[in-house]
Amino acid sequence: MNPVRHVEGRSAALRLENLDTDQIMPKQFLRGIDKRGLRDGLLHDLRFDAEGRERPDFVLNQPAYAGASVLIGGNNFGCGSSREHAVWGLQQAGIRAVVAPGFGEIFYSNAMGNGLLLVALPEADVRRLMDEADAAPDNVVSIDVAALTLRSAGGIHARFEMLPRHQRMLLDGLDAIGLSMTYRDRIESFARAHWAAQPWLKDVARA
Numbered sequence: 001m002n003p004v005r006h007v008e009g010r011s012a013a014l015r016l017e018n019l020d021t022d023q024i025m026p027k028q029f030l031r032g033i034d035k036r037g038l039r040d041g042l043l044h045d046l047r048f049d050a051e052g053r054e055r056p057d058f059v060l061n062q063p064a065y066a067g068a069s070v071l072i073g074g075n076n077f078g079c080g081s082s083r084e085h086a087v088w089g090l091q092q093a094g095i096r097a098v099v100a101p102g103f104g105e106i107f108y109s110n111a112m113g114n115g116l117l118l119v120a121l122p123e124a125d126v127r128r129l130m131d132e133a134d135a136a137p138d139n140v141v142s143i144d145v146a147a148l149t150l151r152s153a154g155g156i157h158a159r160f161e162m163l164p165r166h167q168r169m170l171l172d173g174l175d176a177i178g179l180s181m182t183y184r185d186r187i188e189s190f191a192r193a194h195w196a197a198q199p200w201l202k203d204v205a206r207a
Contacts, residue, residue: 001115003173007097008142009069011152012059013130019073020080021107025089038089060093064137072129072141073100078107087111097143099150101126112166113176119143119150119160128156145170 016023029041047058054061060068071090077100078086087110090098097117111118121129132139132154140153145167150158169179180187195202 001173001175001178004096004115004117004170005145006143007070007117007145008140009096010065010067010137011070011072011099011129011133011139011141012065012068012137013072013133014059015074015130017074018076018079021078021083021086021104022080024078024086025083029089030083030085035085035088035092038085039092041085042089042093062137067094069094069096070141070143071095071098072126072133073098074126075101075123077103078111079104080107082106082110084110084114087114087116091116097141099126099129099141112169115170115173115175117143117145117170121150121158121160125156125158128154132156 023046024043025038025041026044029038029044043058043060047055047061049055056062059065077098086107091114095116097119098111099119099121101123102120103111103118108118129141129152132152136154138153142151143149145162148160148162148167150156150160165179168174169176172178174182
């Protein structure tokens with residue numbers, strides 16, 4: 001996983017509350033055995049009508065927002081079932097960060113574990129960011145992961161919070177396994193002490 005230290009890009013406002021993972025990545029796009037092609041499924045039923053035609057009023061279909069990499073979403077973004085494909089689809093579509101008042105808990109963990117930056121801000125700040133994105137399609141949002149700050153071209157400057165382990169994972173480019181392996185010496189030391197104190201338990205399944 002690549003480090004995520006700074007994200008800067010054009011923003012687009014997705015004014016939907018409680019956007020669940022089935023809407024972000026519908027179930028029919030989960031049948032593959034790898035991650036390929038998920039960009040096509042991202043927000044499919046919002047992007048296309050029943051005949052498969054693009055909805056021109058949907059923000060990410062509009063030429064002015066082509067290449068947007070910072071999505072400004074509504075509260076409880078990514079609620080619903082655990083679906084890592086939702087995260088992968090966003091990333092394949094070029095989304096590097098999502099800003100919202102709050103996120104579904106499982107989606108949040110999946111995103112941070114895959115290097116998709118999520119920023120939770122007060123609703124008032126999020127509304128201002130949405131208004132800026134709507135008013136100026138070339139609006140740029142800049143997010144500093146080390147400083148935990150967000151700035152917009154329209155003048156918003158906000159601080160946000162993040163668990164230290166998530167911040168470290170992003171800055172160092174680590175997934176959950178990679179983070180665990182940074183403690184390998186301590187894990188192996190604990191294991192040696194454990195087996196020395198209770199040798200009769202080691203490899204008991206092989207007996």
